Amino acid sequence: MTIINFYLIGFLILLGSNINTQNGEIKFPVEKSISPSAYKVPPVIFARTPGVVISGNYLIFLRSFSDPLFSVFEMPDCNYLGDFGTLGRGPKEFGTPDARTATDFEKGFKVFDTPKGLVLIDITDFSVDRGFEIEQIRLPGELDILNDAVQINDSIIYGMPYVGQSDKLYAKYNILSSRVNYFGKYPSICPEKDKENYWAMLWRHSVIKPDGTKFASFFARMKMFVIYNNYEVLEKEMIMNIPDFIFDAQRRKGKLTTFYKDVKATNEYIYALCLNESKGNTSMEIWDWQGNPVANLNMENQIVTFDVTDDNKNLYCIDEMIVDKIFVYKLNSILD
Numbered sequence: 001m002t003i004i005n006f007y008l009i010g011f012l013i014l015l016g017s018n019i020n021t022q023n024g025e026i027k028f029p030v031e032k033s034i035s036p037s038a039y040k041v042p043p044v045i046f047a048r049t050p051g052v053v054i055s056g057n058y059l060i061f062l063r064s065f066s067d068p069l070f071s072v073f074e075m076p077d078c079n080y081l082g083d084f085g086t087l088g089r090g091p092k093e094f095g096t097p098d099a100r101t102a103t104d105f106e107k108g109f110k111v112f113d114t115p116k117g118l119v120l121i122d123i124t125d126f127s128v129d130r131g132f133e134i135e136q137i138r139l140p141g142e143l144d145i146l147n148d149a150v151q152i153n154d155s156i157i158y159g160m161p162y163v164g165q166s167d168k169l170y171a172k173y174n175i176l177s178s179r180v181n182y183f184g185k186y187p188s189i190c191p192e193k194d195k196e197n198y199w200a201m202l203w204r205h206s207v208i209k210p211d212g213t214k215f216a217s218f219f220a221r222m223k224m225f226v227i228y229n230n231y232e233v234l235e236k237e238m239i240m241n242i243p244d245f246i247f248d249a250q251r252r253k254g255k256l257t258t259f260y261k262d263v264k265a266t267n268e269y270i271y272a273l274c275l276n277e278s279k280g281n282t283s284m285e286i287w288d289w290q291g292n293p294v295a296n297l298n299m300e301n302q303i304v305t306f307d308v309t310d311d312n313k314n315l316y317c318i319d320e321m322i323v324d325k326i327f328v329y330k331l332n333s334i335l336d
Helices: 003-016
Strands: 020-022 030-034 037-040 051-055 058-062 070-074 079-084 103-105 108-114 117-122 133-137 147-151 156-160 170-174 179-183 204-208 214-219 223-229 234-241 260-265 269-274 283-288 293-299 303-308 314-319 325-330
Touching: 051 103, 051 108, 051 314, 058 108, 147 204, 156 204, 204 260, 214 260, 214 269, 260 303, 269 303
Parallel strands: 020 234, 030 293, 051 303
Antiparallel strands: 037 325, 051 058, 058 070, 070 079, 103 108, 108 117, 117 133, 147 156, 156 170, 170 179, 204 214, 214 223, 223 234, 260 269, 269 283, 283 293, 303 314, 314 325
């Protein structure tokens, strides 16, 4: 490591120690209700744990536990092209692909799969003959069950350590060196006592800034998020709503609320789907990568998963109950 890099990392750590933590509800500069247009498709939009990813001119709907695993639609009008992917142990079959971790790359999409690891799925020829190719990046044994996994660059994968495996918030796997490290403090709202029992309460949805310089985690059981840079320095911890029973096993029985359900990002913004179950509606929160609020949009229907186009103009969304429509929310007038 050069002297310059040494001092740069030291400066970033010092910068990251000045955390801007905010408590309570946030006032967004834009707060409004929006309505979608809908594209009629065959009744194939159903799954127990669905996911959606936009890759080039394709929109892919993903399932984790049932065949076919993937349905492909052609953008922008969601023309249905067909399905592929089966569960199994064969070279072009899948174990349990986690639909929530799907992200795009130049030839298709990638998803974390148990037990295959990170699987890159090339669908360049799908529109011709339903063809696809896969490439695997295997994970070490201690990371076989890597929850909330994301790939920040060609060499680094982050994820949530399995319960009891570490007292840190993140596992880090270096593909090139095959080394596993752990980093990240538990959120400041966690009591010091019995932290090893908080794993389930810290379930989150993480997302990478496409340029690889940052990543963010939005928590499911607490309305809060954190933003780290690619030096693994905490830049932002935003706390909005922590149920007072969340760290009391006896009091929280049957009371758990889901706040953040799914998170996607562009280089400009983070899009966080918030269920707001206590309010009875679904909203899309938009934040910038400094952790500043941008917009809070009340969605007309109950969105369960979504993706956003790279230009921040369109949200392609899947409704929780409707199996034959893809909903599109236009953001031109909101983010311009």
